[in-house]
Amino acid sequence: MKRSLILASLAIATTGSAFAQSSVTVWGRLNQSVERIKVDGVTSKEIVDNSSRLGFRGVEDLGGGLKAGFAIEHGFDASTGQAATRFWGRGSEVFLSSNMGTLRLGNFTSEAYYATADYVSWHNHDTGTSSDALYAYLPANTNKVAYRTPEFSGLTAEVAVSEQQAGMTDRGYDVAVNYNLGALSLGGGYQDSGNANQFALRANYTLGAFTFGGYYQRDEDGFGDGLGDRNNFRLAGMYAMGASEFHLNFGMADDYSNIAGESGAKQATVAYGYNLSKRTRVYAFYTKVDADANSPYSDLSSVALGVRHNF
Numbered sequence: 001m002k003r004s005l006i007l008a009s010l011a012i013a014t015t016g017s018a019f020a021q022s023s024v025t026v027w028g029r030l031n032q033s034v035e036r037i038k039v040d041g042v043t044s045k046e047i048v049d050n051s052s053r054l055g056f057r058g059v060e061d062l063g064g065g066l067k068a069g070f071a072i073e074h075g076f077d078a079s080t081g082q083a084a085t086r087f088w089g090r091g092s093e094v095f096l097s098s099n100m101g102t103l104r105l106g107n108f109t110s111e112a113y114y115a116t117a118d119y120v121s122w123h124n125h126d127t128g129t130s131s132d133a134l135y136a137y138l139p140a141n142t143n144k145v146a147y148r149t150p151e152f153s154g155l156t157a158e159v160a161v162s163e164q165q166a167g168m169t170d171r172g173y174d175v176a177v178n179y180n181l182g183a184l185s186l187g188g189g190y191q192d193s194g195n196a197n198q199f200a201l202r203a204n205y206t207l208g209a210f211t212f213g214g215y216y217q218r219d220e221d222g223f224g225d226g227l228g229d230r231n232n233f234r235l236a237g238m239y240a241m242g243a244s245e246f247h248l249n250f251g252m253a254d255d256y257s258n259i260a261g262e263s264g265a266k267q268a269t270v271a272y273g274y275n276l277s278k279r280t281r282v283y284a285f286y287t288k289v290d291a292d293a294n295s296p297y298s299d300l301s302s303v304a305l306g307v308r309h310n311f
Helices: 001-022 111-115
Strands: 022-039 042-049 052-063 066-076 091-098 103-105 146-149 156-164 174-182 184-192 197-207 209-221 230-242 242-255 264-273 278-293 300-310
Touching: 111 174, 111 184, 111 197, 146 174
Parallel strands: none
Antiparallel strands: 022 042, 022 052, 022 300, 052 066, 066 091, 091 103, 103 146, 146 156, 156 174, 174 184, 184 197, 197 209, 209 230, 230 242, 242 264, 264 278, 278 300
């Protein structure tokens, strides 16, 4: 009996030690807006979900500077409760990290996107109807292996390879670089999905209450096979005054080289946000996409009022 109690105590102590070396973080965002939307001449009034999500991240200290962990993220429509795509479609990965860098395996968003377009979409985090309609994102997100370097004086880089997926002629590649110099931050990214590729550069600069940013992108067949080459850029500005934020951004894509006639587009967004707390924000925006007749985009305009809560 005594020996059984001793063994049970040791098991509890060992389990407690293991849990003490691990941590799991729960995070999420619910973001809903009421909008008047016009798409290709058709007007509607809708409640729009802006990429609501729920995520879990765990890290275990293995000793000697080595850590293991996981990250899973579920996207859903908060207005209906339905899954956006696959249940863990936003992300599902396992990783090992040390002072030599991080090895990642699984399903995760392109770091080339995070290093470029994501940085200049502050007003609503590049979600919903006011998201960047012109950036060519190549979604080779699943079955990936990636290596991220440790930080060297503000510089980090990541390279990823994904298995060949449906509709692709070869495996996918993703490269990203970020460099932070205090008020100035720079980024670059390259994606190749086997039958399409894109390259982009980005800069952000903070000057007191003002933040300025922009990116330039060149892609080949980014919106469909056989379209050819195209250039795309976006400029963004923000002015912060207390809890208030005032946003303005403008993007323009030129014609694809293999499309006869005009195939470009422009997008402009004006937005205001008020931070009720560090987690809760109310906002309003107007966005408009003006697409040429032969472009792969749609004409769109939207007036919106929304609430975003992070947890």
